[in-house]
Amino acid sequence: MRINLPTWLTLFRVLLLPVMVIVFYLPFRGANLAAAVVFVLAAVTDWLDGYLARRLNLTSAFGAFLDPVADKLMIAVTLFLLVQSHRGGWPGILMAVTASIIVGREIGVSALREWMAQIGARSKVKVAFLGKLKTAMQMVALVVLLLQHDAETLRLYHVGEAMLVLAGVLTIWSGLDYLRAAWPSLREDSGEVKKSEKKTVQSG
Known part of the structure; x- marks a missing residue:
């Protein structure tokens, strides 16, 4: 299976989730800003991978499966962090x-x-x-x-x-x-x- 650019962006979005969790809990000044920046970066990749998939006709079955999973993980993990804190x-x-x-x-x-x-x-x-x-x-x-x-x-x-x-x-x-x-x-x-x-x- 060959992974195209939009799917790499989706995988990158999934990898950003543990980064956001770690940054969220690190005891340093500006951790909240850093966590928000990571979240925004993940949200931007969400828009970008869909745009590139449509613009360049780079669609795949794996990408179509992974994209909504990454979106829901991003929302759920962030909600869990906020509820806990x-x-x-x-x-x-x-x-x-x-x-x-x-x-x-x-x-x-x-x-x-x-x-x-x-x-x-x-x-x-x-x-x-x-x-x-x-x-x-x-x-x-x-x-x-x-x-x-x-x-x-x-x-x-x-x-x-x-x-x-x-x-x-x-x-x-x-x-x-x-x-x-x-x-x-x-x-x-x-x-x-x-x-x-x-x-x-x-x-x-």
Whole structure:
């Protein structure tokens, strides 16, 4: 298997994740800024690998598999870091609940897309504008939170918290939108499963 440039960029994005975790916990002045810079660099490679793949027609099955995995890892790892380092209380609970919603939705939609692909209906759950808006809101919120998580004044941190909660609302909305698009196929398949179970019982 030959790895092309967009896939190398995706692999580089995955390798940046442990770097961000290490920098996040290192006890030096400006660690928050360094962690945010690593996150932004990973986000830029996310845009760049997709652009190059389309522009240069450098697509591959491995790259198509790895790219969404890298995206979800980047979001999930950053959320885990922020939840663990949060100052507690109701804001901490809200952060944990929002992070759980975002990660849970990503897992659910990924499973839904995989199932729809198996029945040849993947196009029904393709990425929509709402999903892109949700992702953009998440990215901006996470950059703000990484920059401000250990700051003495948390004014911008609270802005990041509010943006992340809004991203959580968009996450639920877009997840329901994907589910609505896939529901006819889910309902139809459920009926087919019941019919096959009845045949099995009758034959047994």
